[in-house]
Amino acid sequence: MLADNCKLIFVEIKPMPSQRSLFLHHVAQTSPWPMVIEVERAEGMYLYDKDDKRYLDFDSGFSVSSLGHRHPVVIKALEDQMAKYLHTTVYGEHIQASQIRFAMKLEECLGPDFGTVYYTNSGSEAVEVALKAGRKITGRYRALSCKNAYHGSTLGAESLRSDIAYTSALMPGVPGIDHIGFNSWEDLEKIDSSIGILIMEVVQAEAGVILPDPAWLRAVRDRCTRHGCLLAFDEIQTGFGRTGKLFAHQQYQVFPDLLIMAKGMGGGMPVGAVAGSQQLMHCFSSRPALGHITTFGGHPMSLAASVAVLEFMAESGIMDTVGDKVELFKKELDHSAIKEVRSAGLLMAITLEKAENLGPVVSGLLESGVMVDYFLFNADSFRIAPPLIVTPDQIREGCALIKSVLDKVIG
Numbered sequence: 001m002l003a004d005n006c007k008l009i010f011v012e013i014k015p016m017p018s019q020r021s022l023f024l025h026h027v028a029q030t031s032p033w034p035m036v037i038e039v040e041r042a043e044g045m046y047l048y049d050k051d052d053k054r055y056l057d058f059d060s061g062f063s064v065s066s067l068g069h070r071h072p073v074v075i076k077a078l079e080d081q082m083a084k085y086l087h088t089t090v091y092g093e094h095i096q097a098s099q100i101r102f103a104m105k106l107e108e109c110l111g112p113d114f115g116t117v118y119y120t121n122s123g124s125e126a127v128e129v130a131l132k133a134g135r136k137i138t139g140r141y142r143a144l145s146c147k148n149a150y151h152g153s154t155l156g157a158e159s160l161r162s163d164i165a166y167t168s169a170l171m172p173g174v175p176g177i178d179h180i181g182f183n184s185w186e187d188l189e190k191i192d193s194s195i196g197i198l199i200m201e202v203v204q205a206e207a208g209v210i211l212p213d214p215a216w217l218r219a220v221r222d223r224c225t226r227h228g229c230l231l232a233f234d235e236i237q238t239g240f241g242r243t244g245k246l247f248a249h250q251q252y253q254v255f256p257d258l259l260i261m262a263k264g265m266g267g268g269m270p271v272g273a274v275a276g277s278q279q280l281m282h283c284f285s286s287r288p289a290l291g292h293i294t295t296f297g298g299h300p301m302s303l304a305a306s307v308a309v310l311e312f313m314a315e316s317g318i319m320d321t322v323g324d325k326v327e328l329f330k331k332e333l334d335h336s337a338i339k340e341v342r343s344a345g346l347l348m349a350i351t352l353e354k355a356e357n358l359g360p361v362v363s364g365l366l367e368s369g370v371m372v373d374y375f376l377f378n379a380d381s382f383r384i385a386p387p388l389i390v391t392p393d394q395i396r397e398g399c400a401l402i403k404s405v406l407d408k409v410i411g
């Protein structure tokens with residue numbers, strides 16, 4: 001019984017919206033089929049969601065976390081930098097110690113032709129820098145890239161894509177861009193003295209790990225040199241030890257004029273860069289000056305992490321472990337549903353006998369706690385690109401889960 005002076009107040013209790021529905025509403029989506037994993041924390045080889053479900057990371061966020069998550073050398077470098085300062089002007093104005101240290105270490109690893117660096121926020125921005133450098137250095141606006149390549153999502157980088165399925169809604173793009181077939185001898189003719197720059201991957205990542213014919217790669221280099229066309233290698237996915245060398249081109253002994261990097265460079269921090277000789281890389285400082293400027297490119301926090309990653313890669317011996325790990329993956333991935341395993345070190349494409357099994361396998365793996373991913377331009381393969389710190393036991397554990405998902409999918 002209520003006292004006379006009490007009123008009943010009805011309050012409509014609405015259920016709290018889930019993080020999932022808030023995410024789908026408030027965060028702009030890039031596809032109708034997002035993964036929607038609520039990551040709570042990540043450490044080493046593993047990600048953990050809000051229910052403490054553990055995922056073995058066989059993707060590294062598309063080759064970003066090459067030293068795993070929160071690697072101690074990266075965390076230490078970030079803490080040290082955070083105690084000093086977060087940001088001051090980055091693009092060649094204020095003297096940033098870690099920008100110098102990174103470039104000097106890169107020069108020590110690759111030689112003086114890669115000792116001067118322009119730092120960016122991302123891989124796409126680094127590709128833009130290379131595209132602009134091509135025009136500025138050669139005075140030619142025409143550029144080439146390879147078919148089935150992905151170089152980023154800014155308009156210049158998108159213009160380098162050959163597949164119109166993704167780019168048609170954006171056209172017209174940057175003018176003067178044409179494409180050559182990767183490993184196509186015929187298309188080498190397109191490299192002539194009207195072309196300012198050829199931007200290409202050494203190993204085609206999004207095409208599904210397509211390796212170059214070494215003789216073709218050398219012929220590309222020769223033809224570029226002969227026609228005064230700059231050659232830029234986009235090593236954004238293949239860099240920083242992923243293939244067992246610091247950069248994939250070292251294995252082929254074919255050297256670009258400009259080297260584009262990002263992803264694994266920052267150990268999880270956003271950064272990118274273009275490296276080349278001092279003569280080439282000073283192209284933005286005159287005719288006119290301020291040829292490319294960027295508020296956050298080469299941010300002190302990102303560069304502190306990048307120095308830690310580069311020094312660790314160069315000195316720890318971790319790249320020497322890649323070969324054995326790849327062999328173990330290949331041995332463990334023996335299954336009747338797998339047609340082929342292609343690999344450029346720990347960048348691997350697992351091709352299935354039946355393309356229609358790809359979706360169920362990738363989502364089955366996610367359910368089983370193994371993170372792998374698709375390729376942009378390969379409909380029957382999934383990607384395995386784990387952090388280089390992956391142990392033999394983790395390779396066996398992950399491959400056993402892959403095989404049991406394959407068993408379930410093929411029935």
Ligand SMILES: Cc1ncc(COP(=O)(O)O)c(C=O)c1O
Pocket residue numbers: 062122123124125127150151152153201205234235236237262263272
């Ligand atoms: C080969 C390659 N180039 C460029 C990019 C673009 O890099 P970002 O996403 O950092 O802009 C990517 C990203 O996936 C890439 O794989």
